[in-house]
Amino acid sequence: MSDLPKFVQINEEGPREGFQFEKGPIATDRKIALIDALSATGINHIQVASFVNPARVPGWADADQVVAGFTRKPGVHYTALWLNQKGLERAIATERLDIEGSLSLTASAKFLARNQQRTMEENIVAAHQVLETYRRLGVPFKRAGIMAAFGCNYEGAIAHETVLDLMGQLLDVAAQHDLKPEVFSLADTMAWATPQSVKALVGKARDRFPGLRLSLHLHDTRGLGIANAMAGLEMGVDSFDSTVAGLGGCPFAAHKGAAGNVCTEDLVFLLHEMGIETGIDLEKLLDTAILAEEIVGHPLPGSVKMGGSLDRLRAQLS
Amino acid sequence: MSDLPKFVQINEEGPREGFQFEKGPIATDRKIALIDALSATGINHIQVASFVNPARVPGWADADQVVAGFTRKPGVHYTALWLNQKGLERAIATERLDIEGSLSLTASAKFLARNQQRTMEENIVAAHQVLETYRRLGVPFKRAGIMAAFGCNYEGAIAHETVLDLMGQLLDVAAQHDLKPEVFSLADTMAWATPQSVKALVGKARDRFPGLRLSLHLHDTRGLGIANAMAGLEMGVDSFDSTVAGLGGCPFAAHKGAAGNVCTEDLVFLLHEMGIETGIDLEKLLDTAILAEEIVGHPLPGSVKMGGSLDRLRAQLS
Numbered sequence: 001m002s003d004l005p006k007f008v009q010i011n012e013e014g015p016r017e018g019f020q021f022e023k024g025p026i027a028t029d030r031k032i033a034l035i036d037a038l039s040a041t042g043i044n045h046i047q048v049a050s051f052v053n054p055a056r057v058p059g060w061a062d063a064d065q066v067v068a069g070f071t072r073k074p075g076v077h078y079t080a081l082w083l084n085q086k087g088l089e090r091a092i093a094t095e096r097l098d099i100e101g102s103l104s105l106t107a108s109a110k111f112l113a114r115n116q117q118r119t120m121e122e123n124i125v126a127a128h129q130v131l132e133t134y135r136r137l138g139v140p141f142k143r144a145g146i147m148a149a150f151g152c153n154y155e156g157a158i159a160h161e162t163v164l165d166l167m168g169q170l171l172d173v174a175a176q177h178d179l180k181p182e183v184f185s186l187a188d189t190m191a192w193a194t195p196q197s198v199k200a201l202v203g204k205a206r207d208r209f210p211g212l213r214l215s216l217h218l219h220d221t222r223g224l225g226i227a228n229a230m231a232g233l234e235m236g237v238d239s240f241d242s243t244v245a246g247l248g249g250c251p252f253a254a255h256k257g258a259a260g261n262v263c264t265e266d267l268v269f270l271l272h273e274m275g276i277e278t279g280i281d282l283e284k285l286l287d288t289a290i291l292a293e294e295i296v297g298h299p300l301p302g303s304v305k306m307g308g309s310l311d312r313l314r315a316q317l318s
Numbered sequence: 319m320s321d322l323p324k325f326v327q328i329n330e331e332g333p334r335e336g337f338q339f340e341k342g343p344i345a346t347d348r349k350i351a352l353i354d355a356l357s358a359t360g361i362n363h364i365q366v367a368s369f370v371n372p373a374r375v376p377g378w379a380d381a382d383q384v385v386a387g388f389t390r391k392p393g394v395h396y397t398a399l400w401l402n403q404k405g406l407e408r409a410i411a412t413e414r415l416d417i418e419g420s421l422s423l424t425a426s427a428k429f430l431a432r433n434q435q436r437t438m439e440e441n442i443v444a445a446h447q448v449l450e451t452y453r454r455l456g457v458p459f460k461r462a463g464i465m466a467a468f469g470c471n472y473e474g475a476i477a478h479e480t481v482l483d484l485m486g487q488l489l490d491v492a493a494q495h496d497l498k499p500e501v502f503s504l505a506d507t508m509a510w511a512t513p514q515s516v517k518a519l520v521g522k523a524r525d526r527f528p529g530l531r532l533s534l535h536l537h538d539t540r541g542l543g544i545a546n547a548m549a550g551l552e553m554g555v556d557s558f559d560s561t562v563a564g565l566g567g568c569p570f571a572a573h574k575g576a577a578g579n580v581c582t583e584d585l586v587f588l589l590h591e592m593g594i595e596t597g598i599d600l601e602k603l604l605d606t607a608i609l610a611e612e613i614v615g616h617p618l619p620g621s622v623k624m625g626g627s628l629d630r631l632r633a634q635l636s
Binding site: 004151153154155156191192194195196220221222223224226227229230231250253254255257258259263266269270273274299302303304305306307308309310312313314317 | 322469471472473474509510512513514538539540541542544545547548549568571572573575576577581584587588591592617620621622623624625626627628630631632635
């Protein structure tokens with residue numbers, strides 16, 4: 001396990017994912033409270049809001065108010081999600097966000113058709129348009145990604161070659177705009193990955209694109225999220241998306257209430273127990289996970305907030 | 319990952335663990351229904367009851383009735399737990415169980431003192447007495463084990479050398495009775511293990527005791543159960559204890575409701591997705607996990623019963 005990184009970058013997506021997914025209306029000040037609590041944990045990258053159509057995502061109708069209300073902590077990057085130029089312009093207009101351009105392709109043609117009503121070819125055309133918009137609006141291009149990289153509910157297994165070819169296409173598109181992403185994310189959007197497939201695909205991606213920093217966006221819908229993260233760590237991956245308490249769910253799961261994103265504090269617990277640094281205070285993060293549960297008003301998936309950290313036990317022993 | 323086994327033995331402990339841990343009285347016929355459902359899944363080793371003091375474990379006051387009531391399926395081993403000769407004699411008297419002698423030492427002196435009011439030396443004396451009882455009652459010695467092998471809430475980290483030395487002592491005790499266990503279990507009783515420590519300890523145990531079949535008893539209290547199982551698989555471990563739906567809990571966790579044993583169907587999902595055989599029908603097992611949840615009357619930790627299996631999705635695609 002010589003490839004285990006010494007430091008791992010955690011990209012917290014709890015606020016954006018969670019408040020997008022929750023059914024009940026959550027007061028704006030509670031959303032702000034969660035963001036402020038996350039800021040205090042040492043997490044340095046938080047996706048705080050989603051600038052999407054309020055008619056389709058009512059949970060983010062108050063995105064402007066949330067972004068206006070939280071307290072910016074120096075050293076923390078506060079990002080947002082948008083799906084089109086209008087959303088991006090709203091995010092920029094807040095003047096309180098770190099606008100980080102991202103661009104993803106989807107590895108499953110059937111999922112792409114269903115989810116975005118596009119062909120793979122049309123998606124490449126759209127990718128050029130996105131980068132052109134970034135240039136015009138002065139948005140730095142930070143992050144590339146492949147969605148459904150490990151499998152798809154509508155297409156089944158996705159060949160590793162398909163993913164690697166798409167990665168190459170996306171990097172080519174970027175290069176045509178004189179751009180290179182700082183990090184390349186592989187997303188297990190519908191929770192098809194196993195530790196074996198994570199190791200295999202990450203290994204091939206490292207071979208094909210040496211020097212490219214990889215990030216994993218993992219889902220825990222079928223209980224393999226942490227095991228898949230461990231597989232990524234063993235392949236040297238040092239950047240992960242996650243959500244505090246496992247906020248958010250999975251629209252593609254068999255039952256409502258299934259887990260969605262891998263849980264931040266469980267991942268941080270794993271990392272710290274293996275001596276890998278994150279810059280995060282796990283005890284504060286556990287308190288924040290319990291706050292998240294209070295805010296949404298129902299149990300959330302994370303385990304360590306229930307089981308308790310080992311550092312607390314160690315402190316009692318010494 | 320060349321050491322991944324081709325077949326894994328699952329030792330189902332859900333009935334025994336679950337009905338021991340649950341607070342509410344559960345009707346005897348519901349306990350029997352769960353055992354019969356488990357028998358239909360293809361699981362070939364089920365710990366069905368606990369013959370312990372009913373005053374201390376009221377959930378198993380009906381152990382005799384449960385064992386009298388379930389239907390034995392050919393090829394399935396039905397075992398039970400006992401903590402002393404009286405319990406063992408009750409188990410034997412049912413004439414419906416596969417009486418498999420086991421013997422465990424505890425790696426933490428503080429936990430041993432607290433849990434069994436014994437010193438490490440007294441525990442070795444007691445081990446001889448257990449094997450003598452097995453001989454006298456004609457009980458085959460099947461399984462050795464070390465509890466708290468990865469850490470202890472009362473003692474903290476446990477040195478690998480301590481565990482390896484205890485393994486050697488236990489094998490020596492057995493050898494003095496001309497016995498050798500079929501399998502040697504390492505138990506993460508209080509959920510201190512990480513994938514890293516599993517790999518390290520299993521690796522050292524394989525080096526020290528070549529040819530000894532190892533088994534892992536893992537807890538998911540802090541969310542690492544499946545990742546720790548994966549680490550064991552990568553070190554060639556081909557035998558695991560688990561509980562359907564994650565039945566049972568953890569008396570050593572920070573909060574009630576924390577997860578206990580690693581969940582059988584999540585583990586079987588992991589194995590099957592990596593092409594490792596178990597002889598188990600995952601779809602039947604998922605139905606059984608949902609039955610377990612109905613029986614105990616509250617949500618249980620397993621993920622795949624919520625997220626849904628991929629085989630069901632694949633069947634819809636083809």
